[in-house]
Amino acid sequence: MKATIITIGDEILIGQITDTNSGFIAKALNKIGVDVHEMISISDDKNHILETFAKVQNQVDFVIITGGLGPTKDDITKITFCDYFLDTLERNEAVENHIVALFTKMNFVVSQVNLDQALVPSKCTVLQNNFGTAPGMWMQKENTVFVSLPGVPYEMKAIVTNELIPKIVNEYKRPYILHKTILTYGQGESIVAKRIEEWEDKLPTFVKLAYLPSPGRVRLRLSARGLEEYFLHTTINRLVTELQEIINDIIVGFEEDESIEVVLGKLLAQKGFTLSTAESCTGGKISEVITSVSGSSAYFRGSIVSYATDTKVSILKVNQSTINAYSVVSKQVAEEMACGAQKLLQTDFAIATTGNAGPAKGDADATVGTVCLAIATPKGVCSEVYNFGQPRQKVIDRAVNKGLELLLKEILKNY
Amino acid sequence: MKATIITIGDEILIGQITDTNSGFIAKALNKIGVDVHEMISISDDKNHILETFAKVQNQVDFVIITGGLGPTKDDITKITFCDYFLDTLERNEAVENHIVALFTKMNFVVSQVNLDQALVPSKCTVLQNNFGTAPGMWMQKENTVFVSLPGVPYEMKAIVTNELIPKIVNEYKRPYILHKTILTYGQGESIVAKRIEEWEDKLPTFVKLAYLPSPGRVRLRLSARGLEEYFLHTTINRLVTELQEIINDIIVGFEEDESIEVVLGKLLAQKGFTLSTAESCTGGKISEVITSVSGSSAYFRGSIVSYATDTKVSILKVNQSTINAYSVVSKQVAEEMACGAQKLLQTDFAIATTGNAGPAKGDADATVGTVCLAIATPKGVCSEVYNFGQPRQKVIDRAVNKGLELLLKEILKNY
Numbered sequence: 001m002k003a004t005i006i007t008i009g010d011e012i013l014i015g016q017i018t019d020t021n022s023g024f025i026a027k028a029l030n031k032i033g034v035d036v037h038e039m040i041s042i043s044d045d046k047n048h049i050l051e052t053f054a055k056v057q058n059q060v061d062f063v064i065i066t067g068g069l070g071p072t073k074d075d076i077t078k079i080t081f082c083d084y085f086l087d088t089l090e091r092n093e094a095v096e097n098h099i100v101a102l103f104t105k106m107n108f109v110v111s112q113v114n115l116d117q118a119l120v121p122s123k124c125t126v127l128q129n130n131f132g133t134a135p136g137m138w139m140q141k142e143n144t145v146f147v148s149l150p151g152v153p154y155e156m157k158a159i160v161t162n163e164l165i166p167k168i169v170n171e172y173k174r175p176y177i178l179h180k181t182i183l184t185y186g187q188g189e190s191i192v193a194k195r196i197e198e199w200e201d202k203l204p205t206f207v208k209l210a211y212l213p214s215p216g217r218v219r220l221r222l223s224a225r226g227l228e229e230y231f232l233h234t235t236i237n238r239l240v241t242e243l244q245e246i247i248n249d250i251i252v253g254f255e256e257d258e259s260i261e262v263v264l265g266k267l268l269a270q271k272g273f274t275l276s277t278a279e280s281c282t283g284g285k286i287s288e289v290i291t292s293v294s295g296s297s298a299y300f301r302g303s304i305v306s307y308a309t310d311t312k313v314s315i316l317k318v319n320q321s322t323i324n325a326y327s328v329v330s331k332q333v334a335e336e337m338a339c340g341a342q343k344l345l346q347t348d349f350a351i352a353t354t355g356n357a358g359p360a361k362g363d364a365d366a367t368v369g370t371v372c373l374a375i376a377t378p379k380g381v382c383s384e385v386y387n388f389g390q391p392r393q394k395v396i397d398r399a400v401n402k403g404l405e406l407l408l409k410e411i412l413k414n415y
Numbered sequence: 416m417k418a419t420i421i422t423i424g425d426e427i428l429i430g431q432i433t434d435t436n437s438g439f440i441a442k443a444l445n446k447i448g449v450d451v452h453e454m455i456s457i458s459d460d461k462n463h464i465l466e467t468f469a470k471v472q473n474q475v476d477f478v479i480i481t482g483g484l485g486p487t488k489d490d491i492t493k494i495t496f497c498d499y500f501l502d503t504l505e506r507n508e509a510v511e512n513h514i515v516a517l518f519t520k521m522n523f524v525v526s527q528v529n530l531d532q533a534l535v536p537s538k539c540t541v542l543q544n545n546f547g548t549a550p551g552m553w554m555q556k557e558n559t560v561f562v563s564l565p566g567v568p569y570e571m572k573a574i575v576t577n578e579l580i581p582k583i584v585n586e587y588k589r590p591y592i593l594h595k596t597i598l599t600y601g602q603g604e605s606i607v608a609k610r611i612e613e614w615e616d617k618l619p620t621f622v623k624l625a626y627l628p629s630p631g632r633v634r635l636r637l638s639a640r641g642l643e644e645y646f647l648h649t650t651i652n653r654l655v656t657e658l659q660e661i662i663n664d665i666i667v668g669f670e671e672d673e674s675i676e677v678v679l680g681k682l683l684a685q686k687g688f689t690l691s692t693a694e695s696c697t698g699g700k701i702s703e704v705i706t707s708v709s710g711s712s713a714y715f716r717g718s719i720v721s722y723a724t725d726t727k728v729s730i731l732k733v734n735q736s737t738i739n740a741y742s743v744v745s746k747q748v749a750e751e752m753a754c755g756a757q758k759l760l761q762t763d764f765a766i767a768t769t770g771n772a773g774p775a776k777g778d779a780d781a782t783v784g785t786v787c788l789a790i791a792t793p794k795g796v797c798s799e800v801y802n803f804g805q806p807r808q809k810v811i812d813r814a815v816n817k818g819l820e821l822l823l824k825e826i827l828k829n830y
Contacts, residue, residue, distance in 0.1 A: 015442030027430030283706025284699030291698025
């Protein structure tokens with residue numbers, strides 16, 4: 001089965017907001033064996049919407065539309081739905097009751113604008129929106145089902161998870177798709193590609209391989225498709241084992257879609273270790289990434305973001321003489337910061353960063369892009385120096401990744 | 416002039432990565448008066464690419480394609496380009512020299528896979544890629560120019576900024592487009608809409624208004640288009656002044672595309688104030704957002720992420736008796752955390768957060784989603800309690816926004 005995802009909204013076409021909805025929907029559809037054929041972003045313009053509907057009609061089984069359902073004047077999806085399906089708007093009592101209940105709970109007065117969100121095409125099946133006022137709408141024309149969802153991510157996600165996916169699973173037969181993603185660290189795309197060339201050439205035709213490079217790492221995704229679930233599983237497992245043997249010196253994690261902070265968190269929790277960070281150029285982002293994982297309070301105790309140089313001395317107890325001798329951006333200072341956080345926050349491990357993210361030169365003489373990373377462990381402290389170039393955000397992101405990676409390698413190797 | 420942006424890559428269609436490239440390109444094109452008609456994401460499949468090219472041919476002036484240019488086997492854009500333009504690949508000497516120089520500089524051996532990136536369609540104009548090996552390619556067929564760019568964001572951005580945009584500016588005449596975005600805080604989309612309804616109805620036809628809601632704030636974007644630059648400027652300025660008068664009690668910032676952290680940073684730098692944060696449930700994200708702004712070291716001194724309860728006492732000097740009396744998620748603890756950070760990091764202002772981001776209940780009895788925010792100022796300390804519901808990431812993001820917003824309002828009002 002195939003789907004096309006349409007996002008409606010001028011704000012996307014002028015680049016003011018990034019469409020993250022389509023990716024979420026694609027992932028959810030993929031898991032139940034529905035392939036996404038295309039993703040299309042179009043304007044809040046009735047004719048443009050109608051033309052696009054006509055183009056995708058009968059080309060795919062499902063058309064999932066997000067955006068254009070808010071209470072304001074630039075949202076016109078609902079009216080366009082009526083045009084396309086030759087239908088009229090009708091007040092839906094269940095939706096109206098839900099809107100009134102939602103506003104009452106928040107102690108807000110319900111306006112007419114809000115109440116009008118209960119107007120839906122008379123022939124549509126409503127998909128309940130527990131987190132907002134605009135309901136999802138499911139309508140069929142010939143061989144294609146059109147589903148319209150609100151653009152607010154939290155609302156859209158809840159409807160997809162609780163209403164749309166269960167409805168498709170219950171009402172349609174689908175093939176089986178299995179994805180397995182292998183995370184590799186420390187080598188670029190072309191080097192990884194050369195290493196696995198021979199293995200790749202022998203892949204069965206029902207298995208596809210994709211390279212997903214991002215700063216400092218390459219993910220390899222294997223996708224297998226067929227009707228025999230057990231056969232797909234054994235094939236993929238065999239291929240992953242072969243792959244691990246070929247690139248075992250550069251691979252670190254190999255769980256489907258698991259980010260490094262999740263892998264690291266599981267490892268820390270499992271081994272009963274605690275962690276802290278001492279951050280300068282990363283500004284708290286390592287801490288933020290670690291605590292984005294729910295349950296992180298089991299192993300993460302805190303962070304000192306010592307952005308100003310003197311706070312490295314006053315709080316983390318870095319020696320002023322070390323700063324004078326080696327400069328604030330140095331392996332020595334990074335090591336003292338890591339040990340300082342480890343001691344102050346009483347943790348087994350600590351990650352520390354000091355560097356110059358740019359664009360201008362900071363307090364220190366370090367070249368723009370230079371980052372010193374240190375890992376304090378129960379057995380001592382180690383450090384590395386990198387230059388991540390520019391721009392600023394890239395330097396910060398790569399320092400965060402590299403810090404997590406160094407810690408992960410250290411724990412896997414020595415603990 | 417119109418453009419369509421095409422993103423090639425299965426990794427986007429299965430939702431593994433989010434396409435941020437299209438937004439960047441759209442913004443860049445918009446600024447020079449090129450409208451984006453559609454954004455389309457398609458698979459790494461030759462026929463799918465060819466069909467899509469045929470569909471957009473002569474429908475728009477420019478087709479900007481990203482992705483499918485890496486050195487690995489799943490990248491087939493270049494070959495498809497040859498097919499579509501009835502051309503063949505030819506080694507480009509300038510590109511080859513650049514690749515060799517790039518690898519030599521990094522002390523890497525150049526592989527054949529890398530060298531083959533110098534193969535480009537013979538009729539194309541090469542757009543130099545300073546940060547990577549895959550060059551941009553510019554080719555024309557009838558009324559449409561097709562531009563292929565690498566998918567790696569840093570490489571793509573540099574080519575767009577340094578090569579593509581200057582080339583379009585030099586070679587084509589375009590209308591003038593002016594966008595102005597007004598940030599509003601504290602009221603929902605429907606309330607803002609009702610307040611400005613009358614003003615909105617009287618907008619000139621060449622001005623469009625769009626609502627861009629996100630957690631805790633609504634951005635209003637005015638877009639004017641025409642040939643008279645000066646006339647557009649005066650019109651937009653007049654409309655913005657009118658708008659400010661109507662919603663002056665809820666508006667906080669009003670600079671085009673400026674995020675709250677940039678507005679706040681400017682204000683702090685201008686007034687010579689310093690800032691620190693004490694974060695629990697936000698895990699360092701307020702600090703990270705503040706330091707994402709270059710030059711933030713002028714006003715930001717650091718943060719204490721006191722994730723474990725006892726670190727609030729040992730480092731921030733929160734009284735254990737306050738925690739016992741009011742629980743760790745309370746206004747009282749937030750206020751003591753803010754004052755602790757203000758004192759420890761010696762700053763004029765401090766933002767503190769303590770809460771339960773969920774999904775499970777934490778140390779405290781607080782309901783999932785509860786966040787207490789405190790602002791320490793030179794004149795004292797104030798605090799607020801919110802419930803941001805679920806999921807976890809939403810709670811964290813809204814707490815970050817709300818913390819920055821409270822501080823901004825406090826400074827604008829009292830300093």
